[in-house]
Amino acid sequence: MTIEKTDTLVVGGGQAGIAMSEHLGKLGIPHIVVERDRIAERWRTGRWDSLKANGPAWHDRFPNLEFDIAPDDFASKDECADYFEAYAKQFDMPVRTGVQVNNVERKANKQGFIVETSAGTIEAERIVAATGPFQHPVIPSIAPVDDTILQIHSADYRNPGQLPEGAVLIIGAGSSGAQIADELQKAGRQVFLSVGAHDRPPRSYRNRDFCWWLGVLGLWDAPALEPGKEHVTIAVSGAYGGKTINFRALAHEGITLVGMTKSFTNGTVTFQADLVNNITGGDKSYLDILDKADAYILDNGLDLPEEPDARAQLSDPECLSNPILELDLAAAGVSSIIWATGYTQDYSWLKVDVLDENNRPKHQRGVSSVPGIYFLGLPWQSRRGSSFIWGVWHDAKYIADQIEIQRNYQAYQAPS
Numbered sequence: 001m002t003i004e005k006t007d008t009l010v011v012g013g014g015q016a017g018i019a020m021s022e023h024l025g026k027l028g029i030p031h032i033v034v035e036r037d038r039i040a041e042r043w044r045t046g047r048w049d050s051l052k053a054n055g056p057a058w059h060d061r062f063p064n065l066e067f068d069i070a071p072d073d074f075a076s077k078d079e080c081a082d083y084f085e086a087y088a089k090q091f092d093m094p095v096r097t098g099v100q101v102n103n104v105e106r107k108a109n110k111q112g113f114i115v116e117t118s119a120g121t122i123e124a125e126r127i128v129a130a131t132g133p134f135q136h137p138v139i140p141s142i143a144p145v146d147d148t149i150l151q152i153h154s155a156d157y158r159n160p161g162q163l164p165e166g167a168v169l170i171i172g173a174g175s176s177g178a179q180i181a182d183e184l185q186k187a188g189r190q191v192f193l194s195v196g197a198h199d200r201p202p203r204s205y206r207n208r209d210f211c212w213w214l215g216v217l218g219l220w221d222a223p224a225l226e227p228g229k230e231h232v233t234i235a236v237s238g239a240y241g242g243k244t245i246n247f248r249a250l251a252h253e254g255i256t257l258v259g260m261t262k263s264f265t266n267g268t269v270t271f272q273a274d275l276v277n278n279i280t281g282g283d284k285s286y287l288d289i290l291d292k293a294d295a296y297i298l299d300n301g302l303d304l305p306e307e308p309d310a311r312a313q314l315s316d317p318e319c320l321s322n323p324i325l326e327l328d329l330a331a332a333g334v335s336s337i338i339w340a341t342g343y344t345q346d347y348s349w350l351k352v353d354v355l356d357e358n359n360r361p362k363h364q365r366g367v368s369s370v371p372g373i374y375f376l377g378l379p380w381q382s383r384r385g386s387s388f389i390w391g392v393w394h395d396a397k398y399i400a401d402q403i404e405i406q407r408n409y410q411a412y413q414a415p416s
C-alpha cells in the first residue's frame with residue numbers, strides 16, 4: 001500500500017489553517033489542510049446565533065479579500081464562515097474537510113511525521129497545528145451539582161429560547177458573557193452577571209473604531225500581557241452595529257451585576273466583594289484608551305472631532321452601591337447558569353514532546369521546540385492580535401517563512 005506524502009500538513013481548517021495555506025501556496029510549498037468538519041466550522045456552528053464579529057469588516061479580515069458588506073459594518077458569524085470558505089476557493093486551497101487527525105508521531109530516527117487520520121495515513125515533513133485558540137470550554141470546579149438548574153457553557157449558548165423560563169446567572173463578563181447577558185435582558189429575562197477583572201475599550205472614539213486606535217497606538221502589537229493582567233478579559237461587542245460595553249449602562253437597563261463567583265452551597269451562591277474594584281478597573285482601562293487617543297491626536301496634528309461626552313460617567317446603579325454577596329438561587333428564580341468562563345486547548349493527538357507541564361505549547365512565535373512542529377492561532381502567539389482574524393494572517397506568514405528557511409537548509413548540497 002502506498003502512503004500519501006506531503007511536505008507540510010496543516011491540522012485545522014479555521015481562519016488559521018486558511019491563512020497558513022495561502023502563505024504556503026505562495027511559496028510553492030506542497031501541503032494539505034485537513035479539517036474534521038467544514039471550513040471555519042466554529043464560526044458556522046460553534047457560536048451563538050446573533051454573534052457579530054467584534055471588529056468592523058474593514059479590520060477583521062485578511063488582506064486579499066474584502067467582505068461583501070459595508071466596511072464599517074460587523075459581519076455575522078455566518079458571513080465570517082462564508083468569507084473563509086470563499087477565501088479557500090479564491091486561492092484554490094488543498095483543504096480536505098471531514099477528515100480528523102487522530103495521531104501524529106515522529107518517524108523513528110528519521111525526519112518527518114506519521115499522521116493517522118480518519119481517512120488514512122499521511123507522511124509529512126512538517127506539521128502546523130492550527131486547531132484553534134478556543135477549543136475546549138472550561139467550567140470551573142465550583143459549578144454546583146444541581147439538576148434543577150440548566151448549566152451550559154457559553155460555547156453551547158445559541159439564543160434565549162433555548163433556556164427554560166426564569167432568571168439566568170451568567171458567570172464571566174468578557175465579550176461572550178457581557179453580550180449574552182445583554183441579549184437575555186433584552187429578551188425579558190432577569191439576569192445576574194458575575195463580573196471579574198476586565199478591560200473594556202470604547203467601541204469608537206473621535207470618529208475612529210477602537211480597532212483603529214489599538215492599531216495606531218501599537219497595542220495590537222503588544223508582545224505579551226502586562227504583568228498582573230494575566231487574568232483580565234476584554235469586553236467588546238459588534239452587536240447592534242457595535243457599541244461600547246458599559247456595565248453601569250447594562251445595570252441601569254436591569255441587569256444585576258455581582259462580583260466574581262466564589263462558591264455554591266446548598267442552593268446559595270456566594271460572590272466576592274470585588275465588584276466595585278472590577279468595574280473601576282474596567283473604567284480605568286476605558287479612560288486610558290481615551291487619554292492615549294487624545295495624546296496621539298495632539299502629537300500627530302489630526303483633525304478628529306472632539307468627544308467630551310465619552311468621558312461622562314453614569315451614576316452608580318443600586319447593585320454597585322450595595323453589591324449582593326449572596327444569592328439564594330431558588331428564591332431569585334434562577335433556572336439557568338451560563339458559564340462564560342473561557343476555553344482551553346487540546347493537543348492530545350500530537351504525540352510529540354512539545355507541551356509544557358500545563359499542556360501548553362513550548363514555542364517561540366509558533367516555532368516549537370521540536371523541529372518540524374509549528375503552532376498557529378495561539379493567544380498571544382506573537383502579539384495581542386494573534387488569535388484574531390487579522391492577526392493570524394501575519395503569524396501564518398512568519399511560520400511559512402520559517403518553513404521555507406528550513407526547506408532551503410535541507411535542500412543544500414555540498415559541492416562534490
Ligand SMILES: Cc1cc2nc3c(=O)[nH]c(=O)nc-3n(C[C@H](O)[C@H](O)[C@H](O)COP(=O)(O)OP(=O)(O)OC[C@H]3O[C@@H](n4cnc5c(N)ncnc54)[C@H](O)[C@@H]3O)c2cc1C
Nearest residue numbers: 012014015016035036042053054100101131132377388389
Ligand atoms: C465567541 C467568540 C467570538 C469571537 N469573535 C471574534 C471576532 O469577532 N473577531 C476576531 O478576530 N476573532 C474572534 N474570535 C477569536 C477567533 O477569531 C476565533 O476563535 C477563531 O475561530 C479562531 O480561528 P482558528 O482557525 O485559530 O481556530 P478554529 O476556528 O477553532 O479552527 C480550528 C479548526 O480545527 C479543527 N480541528 C480541531 N482538531 C482537529 C483535528 N484533530 N483534526 C482535524 N481538524 C481539527 C476544528 O474543527 C476547527 O474547525 C472569537 C472567538 C470566540 C470564542
